[in-house]
Amino acid sequence: MSRLRVACFAISLDGFGAGPGQSTEEPLGKGGEALHDWFVPTRTFRKMAGKEEGSTGVDNDFAARMNVNIGAYLMGRNMFGPVRGTPDPNWRGWWGDNPPYHNPVFVLTHRERASIPMEGGTTFHFVTDGIEAALERAIEAANGKDVLLAGGVDIIRQYLLAGLIDEMHLAISPILLGSGEHLLNGIDLPGLGYRLAEHAPSRDATHVVLTRER
Numbered sequence: 001m002s003r004l005r006v007a008c009f010a011i012s013l014d015g016f017g018a019g020p021g022q023s024t025e026e027p028l029g030k031g032g033e034a035l036h037d038w039f040v041p042t043r044t045f046r047k048m049a050g051k052e053e054g055s056t057g058v059d060n061d062f063a064a065r066m067n068v069n070i071g072a073y074l075m076g077r078n079m080f081g082p083v084r085g086t087p088d089p090n091w092r093g094w095w096g097d098n099p100p101y102h103n104p105v106f107v108l109t110h111r112e113r114a115s116i117p118m119e120g121g122t123t124f125h126f127v128t129d130g131i132e133a134a135l136e137r138a139i140e141a142a143n144g145k146d147v148l149l150a151g152g153v154d155i156i157r158q159y160l161l162a163g164l165i166d167e168m169h170l171a172i173s174p175i176l177l178g179s180g181e182h183l184l185n186g187i188d189l190p191g192l193g194y195r196l197a198e199h200a201p202s203r204d205a206t207h208v209v210l211t212r213e214r
Helices: 032-036 043-048 058-065 131-142 153-161
Strands: 004-011 016-018 070-076 104-108 123-127 146-149 167-172 194-201 206-212
Touching (some): 004 016, 004 032, 004 058, 004 153, 043 058, 058 167, 058 194, 058 206, 070 131, 131 153
Parallel strands (some): 004 146, 004 167, 070 146, 104 123
Antiparallel strands (some): 194 206
């Protein structure tokens, strides 16, 4: 049975998954790139970027689990690209011609757009009829494997509040952003059935895994 998972989603000590002032130049907002300082040096990330070596240990262990048994992805429109207002019809994502997903990716949006096939097996599909419809399509495409909810903050909050996320791994980075997009503000996780399943510290992050009891 397919599960909906969040993995390697980084937040600051004060709970922000993106900093203030997001833009094309700073898609994670001011200071937001530092959220991923734990992830970038890992062997897993460097392999995804076509590089060799990289760090091992706790951070890499969690990074390596991210894409295990994943058959499809979900993401919000602002993670796919700078599409607030009138989007660029030629925009094909941040990741170049060969994105790192290698599976169908379903993008939640308010604007219809034809699917975009990319190199390496990634195809971006644009879904305009809500989070549940997008999840249904992703589960069907995953063919028994799990669906990874890649972000960003707003779409994760929507799926959390709907009680649709089965497992969520957060990497809490030792930085303060002060403002931006807060992940958990106003969400009663215990009331929604979420419990701590795992936690582990590293030098650059504290890893927390939450699961939902059904």
